[in-house]
Amino acid sequence: MKSDDFFTLVRSWLTIYLPRSRRLSPHTIRSYKTALNTLLEFLGETRSLKLEQVGFDAITYSSMSEFIAWITDARHLSAASANQRLAAIKSFLSYCAGEEPALVATWLDVKRVRPARAPERAPDALGxxxxxxxxxxxxxxxxxxxxxxxxxxxxxxxxxxxxxxxxxxxxxxxxxxxxxxxxxxxxxxxxxxxxxxxxxxxxxxxxxxxxxxxxxxxxxxxxxxxxxxxxxxxxxxxxxxxxxxxxxxxxxxxxxxxxxxxxxxxxxxxxxxxxxxxxxxxxxxxxxxxxxxxxxxxxxxxxxxxxxxxxxxxAGTAPDLAPIWKGPDDLILRLAGLK
Structure with a gap:
């Protein structure tokens, strides 16, 4: 599909579907915009694609897997941020598949991309x-x-x-x-x-x-x-x-x-x-x-x-245990069954 088709669907998703059909908040819609802008930056930086050249053919399982690695390695964002952007793009492709049956294969292909693994860490709570x-x-x-x-x-x-x-x-x-x-x-x-x-x-x-x-x-x-x-x-x-x-x-x-x-x-x-x-x-x-x-x-x-x-x-204030294996070397070896 052409670049015109891609950006037409982007516009209808952001300005009609999300605010009117899904009734999402402006804050949530902004986060989806950020995800798409990050994707466009990735395609421009790694594929040398200008905006007028961007189409659905650039969005594949392989490119989106690389996209996740690029976010964490090149952009130094957390796994959670990378996964949020991936989820937003999957949501966009799901919408596109509903609007244009020819894009069902693209959506199913990208749907297989696994999220980045986020290390578990305790909440950063103040005392x-x-x-x-x-x-x-x-x-x-x-x-x-x-x-x-x-x-x-x-x-x-x-x-x-x-x-x-x-x-x-x-x-x-x-x-x-x-x-x-x-x-x-x-x-x-x-x-x-x-x-x-x-x-x-x-x-x-x-x-x-x-x-x-x-x-x-x-x-x-x-x-x-x-x-x-x-x-x-x-x-x-x-x-x-x-x-x-x-x-x-x-x-x-x-x-x-x-x-x-x-x-x-x-x-x-x-x-x-x-x-x-x-x-x-x-x-x-x-x-x-x-x-x-x-x-x-x-x-x-x-x-x-x-x-x-x-x-x-x-436990650091408690005394260490007394050593069990103490005495002449010959005695230690005999007690250990080594002699």
Whole structure:
């Protein structure tokens, strides 16, 4: 098929099928765009194909297997990132096969490509002392300090993904003591309502009085920045900069705070705290918005590993065992049956 056919299907997939038929969020659609752009870069770099030359004949089992290796080796991305891009491309080809029967063979060919194997590793969770130091770091003497304290506290308390917090509106908040909750919109536009601490509710009430004093429309962002006298949704880059700025401050009081802090570490910290408090894994799964409990089980594995490492550290203070094979060489050889 021609390049025109390829890009026609790309356009209809991104602008019609995903947003209208699948009703995927703009954030998810952006990740699919990233996957296709990465594929085009790969074809240009390894096959010397210009955009006008790209067609479905360049997408084969062999080229896509090489694509996975290129992402991890040349682009130095993680196996998880490579697999996300592969899954997006498979989804695109599945759509194309439905639109054009001649592409069924291409889809089935690429469908056989195995994902990159991702090494299992424990979630990069912050310790509770580090979390508390990070929450205290902004202070509450200024309006921005109040806002940033709430943002960090809410990301931790609700164990929310960064975009879930940034997508919140005042209408998603309930601050009633004993019944406080936030309604988060997660992956695939799925919503879940999670409880929050009364302390977080009080912070929210104070924040709303200062930053949303008048009744607001249904589309107003809870957290926003002001540019050209207009309110805009706060970006993930804003939050990343803010977290690392306060991490530097928090590290002076708590050396446990790492040099680089990212929002997901707060989510991991909340999940680990719930696990150690005895909350069952299925409840944690629903709280975190995981589609599969196997994703949640990694926290239990990480907790077991931490216990094991603590036991090993404690064992380092115990005296070594007395040697069994001790004495003249001739005696040791005789006892060992060597003489």
């Amino acid at each position: 509770m002392e580090a979390v508390e130091a990070l929450i205290r770091a902004p202070g509450q003497q200024t309006a921005h300090g109040l806002r940033d304290t709430l943002l960090i506290l809410l990301m931790f308390d609700a164990a929310a993904r960064i975009q879930e917090v940034l997508d919140l509106t005042p209408a998603d908040i309930v601050t009633t003591a004993g019944h406080g909750a936030v309604t988060l919109t997660g992956k695939g536009c799925k919503t879940r309502t999670v409880p929050i601490m009364d302390k977080t509710g009080r912070h929210l009430e104070q924040y709303l009085k200062m930053f949303h004093p008048a009744p607001v429309g249904p589309g107003a962002w809870l957290f926003y920045t002001v540019w050209a006298a207009e309110r805009h949704q706060m970006s993930q880059d804003n939050v990343a900069y803010m977290l690392n700025k306060y991490a530097t401050i928090a590290r002076e009081q708590c050396p446990e705070v790492p040099k680089q802090v990212h929002a997901h570490q707060l989510r991991h910290a909340r999940a680990m705290q719930m696990l150690r408090a005895g909350v069952p894994l299925p409840h944690i799964k629903e709280f975190l918005g995981h589609a599969n409990i196997s994703t949640t089980e990694i926290y239990a594995s990480a907790d077991n590993q931490m216990v094991r490492e603590a036991i090993q550290r404690a």
